[in-house]
Amino acid sequence: MKKETKQNALNAHTWMGVFLSVGLYLVCLSGTLAVFYQEFERWEQPEITEMETVSSVAVERAMSQFMSAHPEETDHYYVVFPTSGIPRLVVENDHIAYFADKDGNLITQENVLFTKMLVDLHLYLNLPASWGMILVSILGAIICGLVITGIVAHKRITKDAFKLRRKGSGQQYQTDLHNRFGLWATPFHLIIGVTGAYFGMAGVLLTVVAQLYYDGDRDAVSAQIFTPDPVLEQAIALPNVEKAVAQMETLAPDSQPLFLTVHEANTSDQFIEIFAKVPGKLIYSENYRFDTQGNYLGTAGYADGSWGKQAVYAMYRLHFGDFAGVPSKTLYFVLGMMLTALCISGMEIWLAKKANPPMACRLWAAMVWGSIGALALTAVVDMLTSLPLVGVFWVLLLACIVSAVTLPAMIKPRWQQFSGLCVFTLVVVYTLYHGKGSLNLAALQLNVPLMVYGLWAMWRGQTLVKRHFYHGIQVKAEGV
Known part of the structure; x- marks a missing residue:
């Protein structure tokens, strides 16, 4: 390749x-942490009863109690199963969510505001979703x-694929490490880039294709x-969730139910859809559909759909x-780091x-390590107050x-200490706040790795810091 091209x-x-x-x-920092968003949700309310499975009777009871307690208008009802990756039973509508025990009795309201803020930071940079996602994509x-x-x-x-110069200036080592990380993890970086771009640009592409080939019909x-909703003619009635869930044992005995959605709630178009993980496939789920009475209608057809449909x-x-559970999440966390x-x-x-301009270096250090500290302190604020977390x-x-601008003494190592102190403080406050729950x-x-990072x-x-000041004294001595 020509030198000019390079x-x-x-x-x-x-x-x-x-x-x-x-x-x-x-985006990269929040995305790396958000790999464990399910674990963060459990961490926020550690005292909630956890289970591995739940019966269809318990699901029906939880849904009935929830609908009676929250009759407000909604377009959907949801049930999150313990096999979804979060070993808890959750029932919710478009406005509020509650946990239920293994018998289907409602326990307490779900409160995962910090996790939501963290995920929104990754997906939208905490901006309005409509154009925040486009920016992130x-x-x-x-x-x-x-x-x-x-x-x-x-x-x-090729020659430098495993080159890592530890001797000499720190800049050489950092450059080699930058190049090695970039080269070794190239497939992962491309996957993250392509899939990340898809989430925000899908709506834009949908509009463009609709205008070009379908007279604007999105x-x-x-x-x-995506498979269209079924067309139904039925009387308005309460959804028979128990019957639908019970049929999954014969319809998909090897699949793990993730969650259930009641679409078009309280209308004649109402139907039940159960999302279930398909063994051996990367697709998010196969979707099993039932009418209001719980009668099986068929699947959405993602498991055996065209390759393009499955890819999306x-x-x-x-x-x-x-x-692949915790192993794949751990791998993604390492690659995300x-x-x-x-x-x-x-x-x-x-x-x-650029000869390390002091102000620019301090600002960058404050951004890198300060954002970690800010996230930790935001989680502390969430436990102790009801302030809006995005603003916090x-x-x-x-x-x-x-x-960083007003305190010249806040050099990079000080900011690293600051981030560690904030994370350490988070674990301490969390332990005091949740008491016995912090031992679950x-x-x-999460608390163990957080404590390790903080220390x-x-x-x-x-x-x-010691190395910095020792180097400064040495330079002054050599100058003398």
């Missing part, structure tokens, strides 16, 4: 990364562009990919790594080439940025 690719790679560094970092496309330009710009991609285009319906699992580290190291390499997070992050598996599976970040930050 240089152009490097320039494109650099400027895309620099100008969009903040957005890319926040553009960042997904940018990730693909960064991967491609990074590969094209690499001068010796529903006609959607029907080619697999986007969610491919993006979040939700296809590598992608997040690429965002950090790429910006720091650029700053090093962004105010805390803005405070970090302002501190739902709490420990490591504080230790690592202090080590770097």
